[in-house]
Amino acid sequence: MTYSAEEMEEFKAESLELLENAEKNLLSMDNGGDFRTAFDSLFRCFHNLKGAAGMMELLKLQSHTHKLEEILMGFKDGTEIPKPHINLFLRGIDASRALIDGVDVDFDFNVSAAAANVPASDPIKSTNPPIKVQVEEQRPPKSELPKEAIEEFLSECDEIIERISNNLQIVESGNYKKTSVDEIYRDIHSLKGSAYLFSYKKMGDLAHYMESSLEKVRNGTHSPSKALINAMFRSLELVEKYVALTRSGAMNPTLDLLIPGIEKMLTWASEDLPLFTQVAEIEKKEAPEVVEEVKIQVIQPETHIDETVSQPLLKEVQNTGNVKEKESEGASSIRVHVALLDNLMTLMGEMVLVRNQVLQFSNKSEDLEFISMSKRLNVVTSEIHGEMMKTRMQPIGNILGKFNRVVRDLSQELRKNINLTLSGSETELDKSLLETIKDPLTHIVRNSCDHGIETPDLRRKNGKTEAGNISIKAYHEGGQVIIEIQDDGKGLHRDVILKKAIEKGLVAQADAGQMTEKQVFNLIFEPGFSTAAQITNVSGRGVGMDVVRTNIERIGGTVELSSVPGVGTTTKFKIPLTLAIIPALIVNSGTGTYAIPQVRLDELVRVEQSSVANKIEILHGAPVFRLRGNILPLVDLNKILNPESTSDYRDGTLNIAVLNAEQISFGLIIDRIQDTVDIVVKPLNRLIKSLQIYSGATVLGDGSVALILDVPGIAKVARLGSSGTRNHENAQTNADKPKTSADMQDYLLVRLQSPTKHAFVLGFVHRLEEFKRSAVEYSGSVPVVRYRDVILPLVSVNEQLGYKSVIDESKTMSVIVVKKAEAMFGLIVDEIVDTLATAADLDAKVSTQNGIFGSLNTPTELIVVVDPFDIIEKCYPESVKNSNPAPVRSAASSVAPVAPPKHPHLRNILLAEDTAFFRKAVKTLLEKAGYKVMCANDGKEAIDLLNDPKYTFDLIVSDIEMPRVNGFQLAEAVRKHPTHSALPMLAVSSRADTKSMEDGIKAGFDLYLEKLKPAILLNAVSELFEKGRRAA
Amino acid sequence: MNTAEMHQANSKAVEQITTFYIDGDLFGIDVLKIEEVTGKHKVFEVPRAPGFVRGLVNLRGQIATALGLRELFMKSTNLEKEKMSVVCKLDGNLVALVVDSIGDVVEIERSFFEPPPDTIPGEIRRFIKGIYKMNGSFMSVIDLDSIGKEFAPSVDPASGRIN
DSSP states (O other): OOSOHHHHHHHHHHHHHHHHHHHHHHHHHHTTOOHHHHHHHHHHHHHHHHHHHHHTTOHHHHHHHHHHHHHHHTTTTSSOOOHHHHHHHHHHHHHHHHHHTTOOEEEOOSOOGGGGGSOTTOSSOOOSOOOOEEEOOOSOTTTTSOHHHHHHHHHHHHHHHHHHHHHHHHHHTSOOOHHHHHHHHHHHHHHHHHHHHTTOHHHHHHHHHHHHHHHHHHTTSBOOOHHHHHHHHHHHHHHHHHHHHHHTTEEOHHHHHHHHHHHHHHHHHHHTOOBTTOOOOOTTSOOOOOGGGOOOOOOEEOOOOOOOOOHHHHHHHHHHHTHHHHHHTGGGOOOOOHHHHHHHHHHHHHHHHHHHHHHHHHHHOOOHHHHHHHHHHHHHHHHHHHHHHHHTEEETHHHHTHHHHHHHHHHHHTTOOEEEEEEOTTOEEEHHHHHHHHHHHHHHHHHIIIIISOOHHHHHHTTOOSSEEEEEEEEEETTEEEEEEEEOSSOOOHHHHHHHHHHTTSSOHHHHTTOOHHHHHHGGGSTTOOOOSSOOSSSOSSOHHHHHHHHHHHTTOEEEEEEETTTEEEEEEEEESOSSEEEEEEEEETTEEEEEEGGGEEEEEEEETTSSSSSEEEETTEEEEEETTEEEEEEEHHHHHOTTOOOOOOSSEEEEEEEEETTEEEEEEESEEEEEEEEEOBOOOHHHHTTSSEEEEEEOTTSOEEEEEOHHHHHHHTTOSTTOOOHHHHHHHHTTOOOOGGGOEEEEEEEOSSSSEEEEEGGGEEEEEEEEGGGOEEETTEEEEEETTEEEEEEEHHHHTTOOOOOOTTSEEEEEEEEETTEEEEEEESEEEEEEEEOOOEEEOSOOTTSEEEEEEOSSOEEEEEOHHHHHHHHOHHHHHHHOOOHHHHHHHOSSOOOOOSOGGGOEEEEEOSOHHHHHHHHHHHHHTTOEEEEESSHHHHHHHHHOTTOOOSEEEEOSSOSSSOHHHHHHHHHHOTTTTTOOEEEEESOOSHHHHHHHHHHTOSEEEETTOHHHHHHHHHHHHHHHHHHO | OOHHHHHHHHTTTEEEEEEEEETTEEEEEEGGGEEEEEEOOOOBOOTTSOTTEEEEEEETTEEEEEEEHHHHTTOOOOGGGOOEEEEEEETTEEEEEEESEEEEEEEEEGGGEEOOOTTSOHHHHTTEEEEEEOSSSEEEEEOHHHHHHHHOOOOOGGGOOOO
């Protein structure tokens, strides 16, 4: 060749530009653009190319373009170019490119097979054979292609495949526009082009067969049959496999063997297309099935990829590959390597730091110009920062789109009819997060298809539409992205899950009855759990849901599940917007600065240790805090960071951050709380990560480094949650009732045969159980069940309260197990509804004849509080006699009432009681009788009050079980007290066994009563005053 | 003069090594493994981490883990002598090796290289790739990979969450 390499390069670049231009014009013509301008421009392109080719002595190219020009001239006086011809020209352009690149191309200038249907005005009558582009593999395949170009090509393929798949779906739905078919056709075409260009001949062939089979449909004369669409999907699958294989750098000849089969399938399907719009079911005819049996085996590594970059080739790749994109997006987007963005992010962080320093410096400066410049720097930096963040964001639609295909395939496989609706596809999420949620989403969707949606028959029987619906919704909420996957299938059945869980040993039989719905549903996330009766191909192996939770939690998100049996299941993913930047609370411990991710933070509590009620207490050596009536386990950050440190929490103000770690919530005691800031998360190396305390690090505004605390890790280090603390849920139920914890009392709400709600004081409830009716046996006339190792006598609360008792043999009974003295009793209620924490006042009744303590006046309703002990006593009077031969009690329980003292208002009673319910009930009771009552929350407070010279007391009424200082200790302390040793003392306790009573008397109580019998209590108080007076 | 070129040209017989001192002893690391040499940075302590992890440092926005070579090689704990850090990459993470002072970049023939003698205590020997016999002194070449192993215990993958 007489031309230098440089001249050749120049020619190539120019020709490619011409071809690109030609292509653009053709496509604009195809889309109804102005014919005349486009035609002239197109003609000029071909003509110029011909000339240039001649000059460069590329004879083949010259004749090729000449021929194209000639065909084009046939339309000179027309108004449009028919589609088959546009295709022909497009293919011609591709062939030209190949020629320019030195590939020998045999180009058949006949218009495609379907051209026979072109209107008669068509100047060129064409025969049927489809266009064949045969690229001979002259060069060793792929070996000289730059790696980047191939990568580019492969990701292009991914996009194309997805687009085709989406469009095929639209076409399949029957409700499609011609443009969808056109788009499929164009995509297949560019796939073919690029595949041949990169010498992936087989892939190109495949695309070619697909293209040909679609020809008739594209011409609008035939409708796509189901068989054709299925064949297309099959082929697409194969293309996908090719792409995956190429990416892994391997070769697989077995794939090639499938191509003839696919081709047969495609041709067969395209031959039998129905005319017009009727879609006939031709499926029953035997279609050649080949693809499914094949498993991809990676056999040998691909040829080496040379790093030498051949410029024009690379350029060409972009030209051919991006036909579609040029049209729709034009120059509005470019591809950038993620690593580059990551670098930019890092540099950005640095820039922010420099900015901060400059700002600090400018604060000291007097130079006005400098100050204004630094202000400007501040604004610009913030803006760049904001924009930078956006670069990593991608619409979630990028992955949601794939589910069309997943659901379609599954519904065929499972012979179900499933519609998928997507919404919120434009919601943006960090790219790395998108990748992570793909698998979990797929799991959930597959589960919904397999387990959720019923078969059409069953759905019809249940009065649902035959087609099941799955919807995926994505939206922003509270700085997080929420993804909801909802199906209208059969839902989750509590009993089925529990049964399975018990079978697998995940739950103890005894615990099953009292688990909340949420806890039960959470079971399906346990490893190895599957309720599917049959393991299908699709799901049921019990690995999926476990992976779902792990993956979502790894990126700092949460999974929630809710379900109504028969109606459907909703799974909710809550995902942080981006991993790179998260809002966090900056705190101090000792000299160090730490960050707590905001998603883990529920609330902050400030505690004055000097206050009486609201402070950190020590329970068996462990600090705890009463958060709205519930015990919140506390973890001291100082202790976590330095196990040797000690603190007795005696004084000062402390900060507690209430954190949630998966299912557990706990309080973290913190020295100082600074501020909430957005931090850039930097990874830690594995050694530091393996400490389980830190999840990352960040650089703060002043350039210092702060460690990010790993909240679930800390819970693990502190050994929280091994026994399944349930505080989190309790805390949630209570969250809407902000009252001081001291006033709160927990009740268990139950339903009885009465419109009014009934409640038990939660402290009385030993356990909640469920028994089958058939498990009830009779010991004499007493109904009992065998419970663990004892016989549990049963009492129907309905009967005892005078409501009519309904026995439903089929149902299980809800039983509240109560411990009275040393024996256990089962109280049967209709249903256990909920727990309730309330500070509402209890209207105690003096008469307890009917087994009721009184009523609770909550803002919304009246709740009757049941006295379980009274009920038990009524039913089993022997239980009192047998267990309470209390010598001290006999006097007080004598029927003859003792006259109350003459001037009760002069009598001061000190009441020590830790349970809010009893504190209130007893206080009200005594106050109604005219006494003055002072309350202490525990024995310690009682002693403090006794020591306070401001107060004098005439009687102490005390509970036995109290935190810090219990009743026995209080009595002992009083008896040893210099001034109060003679005070009469009355113990009121639910711990009313003989041993306790004896201990009580030994400790110094004058009387020991079982709680809580108002009449007896008042009587005992009077008696003690009487005695005290006599003693005086 | 381009050092990389030079290195390539002589790669067979000669190795280029950055040297530094800890407590008077000469140590070295292959020059190509070193990202940069900087002064001592402010170290932010990591509570509960093993003793040789001094903490985290802010290297112009990147976070590096500062490792005390003194602890690894059981030298005296005379921390005041430490003036420099040698920054390298271990398993994709930046680490700053805290050293006393930086020596020259030396070119040294491989024939002077010998594995560490057996009498050196095992706890130290495992971090030494070998010894170069220099004029009047020895230079211990640090085995970054084995420090990396020390540094990256197998972690239970479930706990490797980001939070």
